[in-house]
Amino acid sequence: MNGIFDKLAASLEFPFVRYALIVGTLIALCSSLFGVTLVLKRFSFIGDGLSHVAFGAMAIAMILRLTNEMPLVLVLTIISAVLLLRTGQNTKIRGDAAVAMVSVGALALGYLLMNLFPTSSNLSGDVCSTLFGAFSILTLSQTEVWLSVALSLLVVGLFVFFYNKIFAVTFDENFSRATGVNAPGYNLLIAVIVAVIIVLAMNLVGSLLISALIIFPALSAMRVYKSFLSVTICAAVVSVICAVLGMLIAIVADTPVGSTIVAVNIAAFLSFALAGKLKG
């Protein structure tokens, strides 16, 4: 037991580990906030599609040998979010088919580009860490750390400010529009924020596992709590606890950060589902 704590204490001596913990916690917090809305608006598929777009964008950033990949990935993902939402509202092209096309296309082209223009000798390692996160959160540059912190705080701030409007638009879009709330505008805002969250979360869990970070805490909270406010707060708390636990376990047990966090989230979901059943 002492060995575990010694290892933790030794790891926490490094500033980059402390940064990673702070950034990871913030990312987990903001990804969970919008999870409730995404699940309820049946928008989860957009989150999934966008995470694959982010992978394609990351591949482009890599072959361009950018020292700071985040801004480019951020811009490309936000543009895709706006486009996907547009097609989603167009009744002639089925929204989910469009999302599937874009997401699989981005995944394939990203991998193709990385193969055609290899930037390092360890291609499969690069691909794997982009998809599953590996330890990229430990290798964030100083700029990326501050950018992540600033964006996370911005996301949380926007959520609090628009909380009541997000609730109204999520619960009943037609009623909101009829009473003069700019529902399409808020849908756009939500899509753009989700794009930001995905790019942030890509550092933590990798692009394939992002949806889990967004959806699991919300679904867990919905098993037990019955008001929008309590579900939102519970999702945020669950997400932060799971992320911190996951990161600490990953450090001690030398497991990949992303999949460990998701595994902890799955465990949390199962216990909440059980608690919900018992509560009746």
Add this chain to the structure above:
Amino acid sequence: MSLLICENASLGYEGRPIVQNLSFTVEEGDYLCVVGENGSGKSTLMKTILGLTPPLKGSIKTGDGLKANEIGYLPQQTPVQRDFPATVREIVRSGCQNRMGLKPFYSKEDKARAEENIRRMGLEELAGRCYRELSGGQQQRVLLARALCATGRLLLLDEPVAGLDPKVTAELYQLIADLNRKDGITIIMISHDLNAALAYASKVLHVGHHLFFGSKEAYLDSEALSGLNREVTA
């Protein structure tokens, strides 16, 4: 002056008209029932009144100081709402959104308004309960309370009794009639339940092949009704 004026409007989607040359007015205190066969354009009319779809031709305007966003709307339930984690109070308060602008949080007056409408709909006991655990009739009363937060003057009800059992249906009709008679709230109700609709309405708008707009009494001896009856029995 009229609360709602519709002049020579053509309604439809993507340039294809469903209803043409529609004209009617709604006065303060009216109880207007909109009837017609399925697909005759009742829902399109409702969306146009709410400003969700623009009319293809002509106009539907609010008058007498009523703003376009002050129409209280009782929509049909959506699948999303059936598993939505929200309390009755949270939902009723969201009806106050139309007076908030960019203001992020509800004021004391907004909250008081919500409580008043919760009481008015007899929902005090249920205010903290989860919406998805309520019965169909209770859910409709919650949405009615929300609509009342958005307006004190004009309610637009879209098939308010769909899926309710006869006893609850009668209660809900009585509640709506009370809002109209005691509180002077103008009602526009879309319904295919002709008998009940005619029991309470003061005016009827029939959309479909035969357009009709006038008092309930005039409607009862009109062409449109016999046309509808023929189609129902056919």
